[in-house]
Amino acid sequence: MNPIQFPKFSPVYFFILVASAFITALTSCSGQDNTTAQANGAGTTNSLKWPEPQDSMIRTGKSYYYMTSIGDLTEKNVTIQKTMEDINGQIWIATTGEGIYVYRNNKYYHLTEADGLISNCVYSLAQDWFGHIWIGTAKGLSKFDGNKITNFTLADISGSGKDNNLGKDLPTCGPMDILSLLVDRTGLLWMGTSNGIYHFDGKKFTHVLHGGDIINDSDKNPRTVSQIIQDKRGSLWFNTWSDGIYRLDDKTLHRINRSNEEWSTGIKTDSQGNVWIANEPHSVLKYEFATSESAPRDSFTVYTMEEEIVNKRALRLQHVTPSGVMWFTAIPYDGIEGGLFRFTPIDPVLKKSVLVEYDATQGIPSNNMRNLIFTKSGEVYYSDDFKFGKFHLNILGC
Numbered sequence: 001m002n003p004i005q006f007p008k009f010s011p012v013y014f015f016i017l018v019a020s021a022f023i024t025a026l027t028s029c030s031g032q033d034n035t036t037a038q039a040n041g042a043g044t045t046n047s048l049k050w051p052e053p054q055d056s057m058i059r060t061g062k063s064y065y066y067m068t069s070i071g072d073l074t075e076k077n078v079t080i081q082k083t084m085e086d087i088n089g090q091i092w093i094a095t096t097g098e099g100i101y102v103y104r105n106n107k108y109y110h111l112t113e114a115d116g117l118i119s120n121c122v123y124s125l126a127q128d129w130f131g132h133i134w135i136g137t138a139k140g141l142s143k144f145d146g147n148k149i150t151n152f153t154l155a156d157i158s159g160s161g162k163d164n165n166l167g168k169d170l171p172t173c174g175p176m177d178i179l180s181l182l183v184d185r186t187g188l189l190w191m192g193t194s195n196g197i198y199h200f201d202g203k204k205f206t207h208v209l210h211g212g213d214i215i216n217d218s219d220k221n222p223r224t225v226s227q228i229i230q231d232k233r234g235s236l237w238f239n240t241w242s243d244g245i246y247r248l249d250d251k252t253l254h255r256i257n258r259s260n261e262e263w264s265t266g267i268k269t270d271s272q273g274n275v276w277i278a279n280e281p282h283s284v285l286k287y288e289f290a291t292s293e294s295a296p297r298d299s300f301t302v303y304t305m306e307e308e309i310v311n312k313r314a315l316r317l318q319h320v321t322p323s324g325v326m327w328f329t330a331i332p333y334d335g336i337e338g339g340l341f342r343f344t345p346i347d348p349v350l351k352k353s354v355l356v357e358y359d360a361t362q363g364i365p366s367n368n369m370r371n372l373i374f375t376k377s378g379e380v381y382y383s384d385d386f387k388f389g390k391f392h393l394n395i396l397g398c
Contacts, residue, residue: 071108071388073098080383083371084125091373091381092133093388094122100135103388116149118142126181126189134189136178141191141200157191157198157205182228182236190236192225197238208253218255222246227266232273233289239267245277256298266317270324278317282310284326284345303345305355315341318372329369329382337367365391 071093073080078097085091091103099112099120113120117135124136135142141152154176180192189200197208208214209221220243227239236248245256245264266278275287277300288299305315313336315328324345330338340358347354358364366384372391373381382391 071101071103072386073388074386079385080370080388081123082125083373083381083383083388084127085373085375085381086127086133087131089375089377091375091388092125093383094125094135096121096123100125101388111144111149116142116151118151118153123177123179124181124192126183128183128189129187134181134183136181136191136193138177141178152200152205158195158207179224179226180228182230184230184236185234190228192228192238194224196222197225208248214248214251214253216253216255218253220244220255222253222255229267229269229275231269231275231287231289237267237275239264265314266328268317268320270320271322276317276320276326278315278328280314282307284317284343286345303343303353305343305353309341309355309357311336313338316370319374321374327372327374329372331368331370338369339367340364340369340372365389 073095076098078095080093081096082094083091084094093101093103095101097120099110099115099117100122102109102111111117117137118141119137119139121138122135123138126134126136128134131146133144135144140154140157143150143152158176177194178191179194182190184190191198191200191205195207198205199208200206209216222238222240222243224241224243225238226241227237229237231237238246238248240246245267247254247256264277265280268276270276274289277285277287279285282305284303284305285300286303288301290299313330313333315330317326318329319327321327326343326345328341328343330341332338337359339360342356342358344354346352360367365382366387368384369382370385371381371383375381380391380393382389
């Protein structure tokens with residue numbers, strides 16, 4: 001039996017899907033059906049037979065009272081890059097060297113190049129409306145539909161022209177890594193790469209600043225795009241490692257620039273679709289949407305963290321709860337330990353911002369936490385460089 005459980009289509013979901021497909025067709029977006037792409041030679045397909053499930057990723061790690069289902073990749077010396085919950089509650093674990101592990105029903109399923117993945121070095125994951133999993137790697141893009149894997153090489157994505165399909169005014173860097181993925185509300189797949197932003201309409205890949213009709217209103221170009229989110233008004237936001245944050249409004253790519261600040265350690269949307277930005281060194285910004293056409297478009301409410309607690313650490317924004325509480329992780333940096341942080345922008349009792357730090361002495365799994373997933377069922381999964389497990393926040397009184 002396949003470890004992937006695809007959603008059962010309700011009449012309402014089917015209606016939404018058909019309506020979306022119709023709207024997408026009218027806007028020249030052909031969804032995620034790969035038939036056309038394969039007919040044009042843009043992808044190669046490998047049939048997949050699932051391997052037998054494993055009890056652990058490599059071996060069962062030490063059991064702690066505050067976490068279960070731990071997997072340990074230390075012996076393989078590869079890092080966990082990204083984790084994602086799919087629509088069926090299965091956890092996908094992307095690694096930089098061992099492909100993907102899928103955690104389901106207390107078992108791990110392992111997918112590698114031997115099973116058809118285009119690369120074992122995986123950076124990003126996304127799921128589309130059909131339940132298909134898109135996998136961004138160092139060598140191209142893979143799509144898994146539950147039975148087979150379809151691969152798109154870097155040549156398929158960026159073209160084989162002398163300018164690498166990026167244009168003379170755009171930078172190129174070595175092998176192109178696909179660092180982030182998002183399927184938007186119309187079904188269009190967006191890719192953040194080390195060479196900028198692409199989208200895939202089911203027929204072809206297009207770089208947004210070359211071959212499209214999108215205008216960049218700044219003198220900088222987004223590279224190393226590490227995160228993509230979509231806000232409540234449908235605009236797309238792109239976080240980069242060193243070129244700032246960009247927002248795509250209709251056909252204009254707008255660079256968000258506050259006092260020349262260019263470094264963000266995370267962008268997230270909350271349950272209402274509001275945008276939150278973790279800004280280095282120690283502040284959180286909430287984007288204020290314009291209430292009328294005459295109101296300023298770029299407006300932020302700034303919440304400042306306690307500098308002595310942050311202590312020069314780059315806090316990575318992982319999750320915003322419906323009540324507005326924010327969870328951050330931090331990795332060791334410059335001799336300072338990492339950890340787990342809870343930030344309340346406005347505490348209802350104290351009437352001010354409150355930042356609480358947790359470390360291993362208080363029961364968190366690791367001081368080198370990288371990823372947190374707050375699942376739909378209320379569970380919390382964590383990963384550090386090499387380990388993955390289920391983490392019980394009630395140990396922290398949360």
